[in-house]
Amino acid sequence: MIETQVRDYRDADEASWLRCRVLGFLDTSYFDDVWRAHPESSPGWSLVSRLGDQVIGICEASPAAHGATIDTIVVHPDHRRTGLASALLDELFHRLEQSDIRQVDAWTRDDQGTLAWYRVCGFEVRYRYLHVFADGEAEMASAAAVSPGLHPRSGFFHADTQDVAVEADLRRRFSRVHACHRFVQDL
Ligand SMILES: CC(C)(COP(=O)(O)OP(=O)(O)OC[C@H]1O[C@@H](n2cnc3c(N)ncnc32)[C@H](O)[C@@H]1OP(=O)(O)O)[C@@H](O)C(=O)NCCC(=O)NCCS
Secondary structure, rough: OOOOEEEEOOOOHHHHHHHHHHHHHOOOOOOOOOOOOOOOOOOEEEEEEEEEEEEEEEEEEEEEEEEEEHHHHHHHHHOOOOOHHHHHHHHHHHHHHHHHEEEEEEEEOOOHHHHHHHHOOOEEEEEEEEEEEEEHHHHHHHHOOOOOOOOOEOOOOEEEOHHHHHHHHHHHHHEEEEEEEEEEEOO
């Protein structure tokens, strides 16, 4: 484990935080989920791991009806498998327990390393549905009725199905389909 500092996000972290987020998602199914600013402060927890003055790990969570939801956990690709995400999660759990929160969940797609990390950290999958991206004229025509004069070129759909035949059909018709998993852990 490298010597890093976990602390609350500060406004001065923003540029480094954004770089860490973009680079951390680049080799994942969230590669195009790019933000250009840290979200306005909202109730919740915003933790960073820092090495020198650089943010190399991010953990964002917000209150939810059941307890709390992890919105983002990401580690800079040059610093993975050194315990950074686990250390961020430990600090988050410590904060949640202080707030008497007893359940935390997270929604994530089908990146094998990320799924493995959640399982190793004690989460279990309680729900799964599909994220379907339609790209180009043919996939859009397959996804939605075309309105006169409108020529849709891309679209993003949730398919709330547990039916393996429906999933197979969607995967045949669309080149980008992700399974989105709800991981849950009781604290
Ligand atoms: C998932 C992620 C946050 C893990 O961060 P990390 O700091 O590398 O994880 P840790 O070092 O705490 O890993 C702890 C354990 O989890 C497991 N693990 C972590 N990454 C793994 C991988 N890619 N493959 C298999 N197991 C993995 C291992 O058991 C690991 O222990 P080990 O390294 O001693 O074998 C990181 O890979 C990442 O940033 N992924 C992309 C972002 C993302 O998809 N986030 C989720 C959506 S918000």
